[in-house]
Amino acid sequence: xxxxxxxxxxxxxxxxxxxxxxxxxxxxxxxxxxxxxxxxxxxxxxxxxxxxxxxxxxxxxxxxxxxxxxxxxxxxxxxxxxxxxxxxxxxxxxxxxxxxxxxxxxxxxxxxxxxxxxxxxxxxxxxxxxxxxxxxxxxxxxxxxxxxxxxxxxxxxxxxxxxxxxxxxxxxxxxxxxxxxxxxxxxxxxxxxxxxxxxxxxxxxxxxxxxxxxxxxxxxxxxxxxxxxxxxxxxxxxxxxxxxxxxxxxxxxxxxxxxxxxxxxxxxxxxxxxxxxxxxxxxxxxxxxxxxxxxxxxxxxxxxxxxxxxxxxxxxxxxxxxxxxxxxxxxxxxxxxxxxxxxxxxxxxxxxxxxxxxxxxxxxxxxxxxxxxxxxxxxxxxxxxxxxxxxxxxxxxxxxxxxxxxxxxxxxxxxxxxxxxxxxxxxxxxxx
Numbered sequence: 001x002x003x004x005x006x007x008x009x010x011x012x013x014x015x016x017x018x019x020x021x022x023x024x025x026x027x028x029x030x031x032x033x034x035x036x037x038x039x040x041x042x043x044x045x046x047x048x049x050x051x052x053x054x055x056x057x058x059x060x061x062x063x064x065x066x067x068x069x070x071x072x073x074x075x076x077x078x079x080x081x082x083x084x085x086x087x088x089x090x091x092x093x094x095x096x097x098x099x100x101x102x103x104x105x106x107x108x109x110x111x112x113x114x115x116x117x118x119x120x121x122x123x124x125x126x127x128x129x130x131x132x133x134x135x136x137x138x139x140x141x142x143x144x145x146x147x148x149x150x151x152x153x154x155x156x157x158x159x160x161x162x163x164x165x166x167x168x169x170x171x172x173x174x175x176x177x178x179x180x181x182x183x184x185x186x187x188x189x190x191x192x193x194x195x196x197x198x199x200x201x202x203x204x205x206x207x208x209x210x211x212x213x214x215x216x217x218x219x220x221x222x223x224x225x226x227x228x229x230x231x232x233x234x235x236x237x238x239x240x241x242x243x244x245x246x247x248x249x250x251x252x253x254x255x256x257x258x259x260x261x262x263x264x265x266x267x268x269x270x271x272x273x274x275x276x277x278x279x280x281x282x283x284x285x286x287x288x289x290x291x292x293x294x295x296x297x298x299x300x301x302x303x304x305x306x307x308x309x310x311x312x313x314x315x316x317x318x319x320x321x322x323x324x325x326x327x328x329x330x331x332x333x334x335x336x337x338x339x340x341x342x343x344x345x346x347x348x349x350x351x352x353x354x355x356x357x358x359x360x361x362x363x364x365x366x367x368x369x370x371x372x373x374x375x376x377x378x379x380x381x382x383x384x385x386x387x388x389x390x391x392x393x394x395x396x397x398x399x400x401x402x403x404x405x406x407x408x409x410x411x412x413x414x415x416x417x418x419x420x421x422x423x424x425x426x427x428x429x430x431x432x
Contacts, residue, residue, distance in 0.1 A: 031073025091328030109148025118153030
């Protein structure tokens with residue numbers, strides 16, 4: 001019996017070592033200088049033959065390698081390569097589910113409709129095998145957002161090399177996510193109904209329920225709070241402007257109603273998520289300084305008579321309208337597909353958006369929208385040394401081959417179970 005117990009324990013520890021994510025990198029103790037790369041700063045600017053130096057997790061110098069200045073610590077020769085700020089994935093449920101087919105691994109949503117008190121960060125799994133596959137493509141940070149209900153809960157922003165959610169947090173409880181009701185619905189063709197679009201008969205009723213919930217919360221927050229109501233307490237941040245309200249909505253009518261209703265309720269910081277047809281209300285969004293987090297480009301057009309390439313041109317259309325645009329993830333396979341974030345930005349570049357503006361979608365713009373641009377998003381002195389070196393264009397899957405990556409100055413592993421399998425089977429065929 002004792003032998004069996006010891007054998008089981010050894011097997012458990014061995015399997016746990018195989019299945020666990022790599023040990024997170026230790027705090028930076030060695031200075032680095034990256035010399036000779038083309039630096040994409042994340043604000044639209046590019047420095048050819050650049051020099052970037054960082055120490056104690058912070059960027060100390062960004063400029064030309066031609067400058068006669070002492071190099072710090074280890075010098076990385078990056079001639080012919082490219083350096084970027086770490087990419088930021090907005091609006092993703094990364095780390096909240098591991099295996100979609102196994103209910104016990106899914107913490108994406110909770111039972112109920114009005115859940116502003118649900119915190120996604122508590123459920124974030126730093127040991128996720130899905131999370132580790134983000135880093136080899138340069139996705140080093142993510143906004144982890146809940147799904148479901150009318151008010152889904154709060155999101156938080158994490159870096160993707162950590163022991164636990166406390167270590168991972170860059171900004172905790174940055175905003176509340178709300179799913180705006182659809183102004184139009186399609187008939188159920190399997191029930192013999194017309195499958196075409198028609199007005200949603202419950203649309204106004206759903207809006208009134210949302211308004212009533214906020215009205216009750218305001219009354220509660222103004223009272224002596226003799227009985228604690230956690231959902232109402234959780235709305236204080238969006239009402240006083242310290243938290244953002246991420247409204248998931250598409251369509252001209254839906255966006256217009258969402259913005260006007262939020263203003264009526266005194267919600268000051270609004271972000272539109274998905275935002276199909278947002279360009280049709282560009283004046284409203286610009287007047288209220290409201291940014292848009294787009295979906296990934298690789299999807300079908302929303303309307304039957306919409307141009308086939310409309311989803312690919314969405315970022316350029318909104319940018320040309322003067323709207324601050326970021327890029328997020330939502331929909332089928334969204335957690336696994338988050339690793340393709342730079343390639344979705346690359347698709348927007350292929351369909352008219354300037355290449356450096358496409359880089360901004362997932363660096364500087366996302367950082368501004370999420371309120372973390374004081375720390376990350378661009379290669380600037382004083383910001384976190386969260387960046388990576390790629391052999392080529394990071395928005396092109398053929399050339400986005402990372403050599404080095406750093407999070408807060410820590411040199412992180414670019415290995416994952418996928419890279420290990422790739423090497424394993426590459427070796428198999430090389431030896432034949």
